[in-house]
Amino acid sequence: MSTERMKAEEFWNREHIVEKFWKGLADGVIYARKCKECGAIEFPPHIACNTCGYHETEWTTLSGKATLKSFVRTGILNARLELEDRGLKYVCGEVQFEEGPAINAVILGISKKKAKEVREKLPVAVRPVFFDMGRYTTLFFELDE
């Protein structure tokens, strides 16, 4: 028997997609994936394309330019505890990147009074906030005014 057997790491060495995404945020970079067939942006990044169902995507980055399309204020039933604990003012809303994908997101710096003003102006431009949560850096947004 040969002792020169192939190691698992030689034939199976795949992308660490989740890890790369979060490390990217710590460096102020928003990683996404782009479908090799339909060109749609997959965000947050996954292995395959959820727009057309093709199996392969490749790395790309997003500019961070985005639009807040709608939002809600939270109450005691649906507050985000990790933000309340930090005493942050925020709303939760639908944010669409200029490259296409839309996600539910947190928008910082919007008080109840401010929310009323912003609601009249929707959709409005927002920009990314790379927010240090201690053990990791996450992606929130703020008004781009």
Place this chain on the structure above:
Amino acid sequence: MLTNVKLGKTLRSVSIVGIGATPFFNAQENETYHGLTNGELFGYAALDAMKDAGVEPRDVQFFFHGTANPGVLEKCITPNLQVADWFGMRGKGSLSHSEGCCTGYIALEEAMMAVASGMYDIVLTGACDMGTGMPDGNTPSFMRIPLSTEVLFPDLDSIFDRAYGRYLGGGPGMNHDDWINYYANENGLTEDQIDDVLCHQAYHFRRAGALCPRAIRRTPFEELAKEAGYDDVWEYMKSPYNPKVTQYLRTASDSCVADGAAACIVVPTEIAKQFNAKPIEVIGCGASVLDAIVPHLEKKATAEAARQVYEQTGLTPDDIDLLYVNDFIGSSAFLAAEEVGYLPKGEGWKYVLDGRIAFDGDKPMNTNGGRTSYGHAFGASGMADIFEAVTQMRGDAGERQVKKLPKHTFLRGFGGAQNVRAIILESNF
């Protein structure tokens, strides 16, 4: 998301021939029920369903056990094997499943597929959750203590995607109000108008709950108003006695956490009448699942699941006589009713204000009171809806019987941030 699934015709038709359900209650506060366990609740519901179908445990070939959160609420994994002995099914095949608050609807989908495939002829499927309590340390199951918010709140994050969603914007926040906010914008309704609609909806569902012996909240809002010193029930509904808990929802539109179980027996339709004179056929089940990071996920998944089941059954919304919507988020009820075509687009809120969605209205829905009155035992709630649907379709609902005996009932399951099912039942007698 893609919307290209076309459901096939099953190998054989499947019918519900037996139903069983415990009441929904708070075992921490109710002295009569304190000390009961998951195995007993599931067991009693299962044996009631068997009795209703005229079978003994020895006749049942396989069972499904659903529960929303066995880790926190029961401190166990594989609950199916821990409950099997309670209703005489030791040694037979079974399966545990857990899809949050959609568990009870998926319970029927699983059983349907098991029988439709030809694999089994007599299948029990049920769900049980004891949502008001948790194990008192590592002790026998009858020893339970109230579920504390310190345990529950951090654990709620568990239903959101851990790779990304819960740490971005896919956790709580958008979950409750996204759809009603979208609807308000789309239809030019103010926050006050939405408030009126949701108060009326809760009021009418409570009218049904008051007439439903298994419901946990049965006191009509008029009575609660009077007790609190209000002559006008609508003034009470907008008072500090019914405070806002999100931007749009008041406590009356929030589910009432409960303990309870429900179960049913399914068999091939071709032999169904041997078991029950009034079999209820499960004619289709659409499915769509979206994580909470997707904007407007409940609307999108509901539309997709409904599209599938209408295509599978060849029915249209005009064929539906009765509707159940998992409304642990109160606004989901009339919003989903519109989305599946049961109420006209953009008009659903008027139907609510006019009471037409009440059990005695012309577009009845949630005739057991829904989650806000019947209560919400998480995974068990969907199966409790199926119990109520079959009861109504048999004409056995007594004082809360809908005016027209339903030929077709639509059930919109939802839960676990979020699984959606769209099931259509047809009376077959």
